[in-house]
Amino acid sequence: MTRKPLNSLPGFNFWIKSRWPQLIIRAVLLGGFIIAILAGFLGTPVGNRNISIVAVWIAWWAALILVAVPIFGRGWCAICPIPMPGEWLQNKAVLGPSVNRNSSKVSRRFPKRIRNIWLQNAAFSLLAVFSVVILTRPIVTAWVLLALILVAIGVSLFYERRVFCRYLCPVGGFIGIYSQQAPLELRVADPSICATHKEKSCYRGNEEGYGCPWDVYPGSLTANTNCGLCMECLRTCEYDNILINLRSSGDKLPAVRGGSLDSSYKAFIMLGSAIVYSAVMLGPWSGLKDAAYQIGSLTWWGYAVGLLVVIWAALPGLFYLVTRAAHKLSPSFHNPRQIFNTHASVLVPLSLTAWIAFSLSFVFANGSYLVPVLSDPFGWGWNLFGTSNAIWTPYLSQYVPVLQTIVLTGGLFWAARKSQQIAEARNAPRQSWPIIIFCTFITVSLLWLFVG
Amino acid sequence: MRPSKYIFISGFLLAGLLVAFTPLPVPRNEPMHHIFHVDSRSFAFTPAEIKVDRGDLVTIELTSSDVVHGLYLDGYELEISTDPGQTNQLTFTADRAGSFRFRCSVTCGDLHPFMIGKLQVGPNLLLWRGAGLAILAALAGVWKFHQ
Ligand code: SF4
Numbered sequence: 118m119t120r121k122p123l124n125s126l127p128g129f130n131f132w133i134k135s136r137w138p139q140l141i142i143r144a145v146l147l148g149g150f151i152i153a154i155l156a157g158f159l160g161t162p163v164g165n166r167n168i169s170i171v172a173v174w175i176a177w178w179a180a181l182i183l184v185a186v187p188i189f190g191r192g193w194c195a196i197c198p199i200p201m202p203g204e205w206l207q208n209k210a211v212l213g214p215s216v217n218r219n220s221s222k223v224s225r226r227f228p229k230r231i232r233n234i235w236l237q238n239a240a241f242s243l244l245a246v247f248s249v250v251i252l253t254r255p256i257v258t259a260w261v262l263l264a265l266i267l268v269a270i271g272v273s274l275f276y277e278r279r280v281f282c283r284y285l286c287p288v289g290g291f292i293g294i295y296s297q298q299a300p301l302e303l304r305v306a307d308p309s310i311c312a313t314h315k316e317k318s319c320y321r322g323n324e325e326g327y328g329c330p331w332d333v334y335p336g337s338l339t340a341n342t343n344c345g346l347c348m349e350c351l352r353t354c355e356y357d358n359i360l361i362n363l364r365s366s367g368d369k370l371p372a373v374r375g376g377s378l379d380s381s382y383k384a385f386i387m388l389g390s391a392i393v394y395s396a397v398m399l400g401p402w403s404g405l406k407d408a409a410y411q412i413g414s415l416t417w418w419g420y421a422v423g424l425l426v427v428i429w430a431a432l433p434g435l436f437y438l439v440t441r442a443a444h445k446l447s448p449s450f451h452n453p454r455q456i457f458n459t460h461a462s463v464l465v466p467l468s469l470t471a472w473i474a475f476s477l478s479f480v481f482a483n484g485s486y487l488v489p490v491l492s493d494p495f496g497w498g499w500n501l502f503g504t505s506n507a508i509w510t511p512y513l514s515q516y517v518p519v520l521q522t523i524v525l526t527g528g529l530f531w532a533a534r535k536s537q538q539i540a541e542a543r544n545a546p547r548q549s550w551p552i553i554i555f556c557t558f559i560t561v562s563l564l565w566l567f568v569g
Numbered sequence: 570m571r572p573s574k575y576i577f578i579s580g581f582l583l584a585g586l587l588v589a590f591t592p593l594p595v596p597r598n599e600p601m602h603h604i605f606h607v608d609s610r611s612f613a614f615t616p617a618e619i620k621v622d623r624g625d626l627v628t629i630e631l632t633s634s635d636v637v638h639g640l641y642l643d644g645y646e647l648e649i650s651t652d653p654g655q656t657n658q659l660t661f662t663a664d665r666a667g668s669f670r671f672r673c674s675v676t677c678g679d680l681h682p683f684m685i686g687k688l689q690v691g692p693n694l695l696l697w698r699g700a701g702l703a704i705l706a707a708l709a710g711v712w713k714f715h716q
């Protein structure tokens with residue numbers, strides 16, 4: 118793997134260490150977040166004329182899944198406004214650490230048993246069963262956004278660091294697993310400097326910045342998953358030992374030991390929800406759409422239970438059988454759980470590209486709703502920029518299916534290679550075959566949903 | 570890099586190009602004129618799936634049984650709308666093959682962005698080529714380019 122540190126670029130460290138650019142971006146986003154909540158409560162109930170829906174589920178979602186996550190990994194977390202008010206209260210400061218920073222700071226750790234992403238998996242699944250309503254009704258989106266920020270404030274008053282981001286945020290969980298593939302990473306330049314540096318300012322904080330808000334010790338970082346790119350360690354490290362690297366490939370695979378079950382489940386949840394959403398939102402089956410929409414009705418219960426069964430039981434169960442077959446074909450000394458968890462990591466690129474393909478269609482078809490809404494964010498008949506009468510028109514509708522095909526086959530190649538590398542690292546080269554057949558089956562099914 | 574690596578990579582690329590672009594014989598029948606009566610209501614088109622052959626003349630008679638709806642045909646970039654009780658027609662030659670979504674173009678309620686139907690013109694070659702490319706991508710992934 119080749120790496121190129123960006124820190125040597127002129128001005129890079131200066132602008133990153135300065136708190137102002139990040140604060141200004143986050144403050145603007147917080148303003149937008151508040152406007153989205155207000156618009157949801159006070160604006161028109163028509164989703165595609167209300168900025169809460171259009172800005173969050175079309176503009177932000179497109180920027181996140183098509184650009185931020187694939188290129189910057191957790192880059193969004195670096196500028197996310199949701200945890201910001203909570204951090205201010207927790208730190209009793211808006212900009213830098215205050216002088217007597219240790220005086221009365223919360224130091225309670227999050228309970229050990231739930232220091233994993235099961236809660237995020239649950240939070241995402243909970244939102245998933247209501248997704249069609251959240252995506253279309255401004256007031257529901259407003260409640261969701263408000264709940265997120267209130268919970269974030271609440272936990273940051275009770276527990277130290279960014280517990281909300283790391284263990285609760287429904288979006289944070291999948292950004293974390295996808296950031297493993299990103300071409301950008303934060304790492305230390307020389308681990309031996311860290312080993313002898315007793316203060317560990319990056320973890321504990323000093324006058325220059327806070328101890329790692331993500332509860333990570335940068336000296337031993339080997340994966341992007343839990344690094345929020347908040348840049349505090351760049352500010353605190355007295356040895357300028359922290360680098361932001363461009364890199365030629367993703368995080369090293371946990372090929373032999375295997376990942377953890379909560380992360381594996383995150384991958385199933387993302388893959389399963391991409392499949393179900395594609396059928397519900399992009400397919401021609403109106404019965405499915407009605408079922409997903411009529412919350413509380415019998416058909417909705419059917420849909421909700423069906424969705425949860427697919428993502429929590431059917432997909433993982435099927436995949437378990439596939440890993441058993443892999444083990445039969447090419448035995449290795451690992452136990453079934455290790456085999457399952459390691460191979461599940463190939464679903465990370467597969468489900469990321471599934472989400473990109475899904476979003477391409479959703480975003481290009483509905484992107485033009487943004488134009489009138491910018492002029493009339495609440496749907497009150499304003500015309501701020503003279504665009505409020507712009508007509509809806511899908512973008513690139515001829516090319517989207519071709520793009521989706523390219524993205525999905527690219528994702529399959531990526532997953533297949535990863536699978537092969539895992540199998541070879543274990544000296545069980547044929548272990549990859551059943552896994553790759555499974556991935557091919559998923560890819561062809563998705564193709565059928567998108568372009569069939 | 571060993572020379573054989575280049576051979577494999579070029580081989581896969583060539584196979585990919587073949588799968589993606591080889592002209593395939595598509596049976597051509599005499600062009601027909603199809604008239605489809607499509608009814609729209611919140612939030613569905615009936616019928617939601619329409620099939621014709623490439624080159625056919627297609628007329629869609631759109632009606633609505635509740636509020637104002639529209640129909641925008643992806644790929645062809647054509648649009649009509651209709652008031653309840655009124656019939657509007659759209660006639661075009663289906664000269665592009667493939668599968669195309671049509672979607673409601675007039676905001677009609679919460680599920681409006683998901684009010685979607687499908688027009689299939691001739692065999693859906695993109696799907697078959699895509700499946701072929703997927704199999705190729707899977708094989709390429711297993712191949713040992715490294716070493
Ligand atoms: S402050 Fe710098 S040198 Fe010290 S442990 Fe952290 S990263 Fe390493």
Ligand SMILES: [Cu+2]
Nearest residue numbers: 638673677684
């Ligand atoms: Cu409609």
